[in-house]
Amino acid sequence: MATKKPQNMSFEDAISELSDIVNQMEQNQLSLDASLKQFERGIQLAQASQSKLTDAEQKVSILLEKNGDEQLQPFENESSESS
Secondary structure, rough: OOOHHHHHHHHHHHHHHHHHHHHHHHOOOOHHHHHHHHHHHHHHHHHHHHHHHHHHHHHHHHHHHOOOOOOOOOHHHHHOOOO
């Protein structure tokens, strides 16, 4: 089965595959050569995911500017508010 290029994967699929790679490497399930190949794939997945996040952030900024709210507000999740 041919693997998809990270750029053509959804963000969620890329993160899922990256998580699988990390688990395999942490459990020492791979030979050295396989580990190096998976490490390279992981770097590609991480870079593609970061690019998708950056694109999403830019889109949010553009939408906020169009609505007159030019600054992004820091995200505060519920667990940090209750501390």
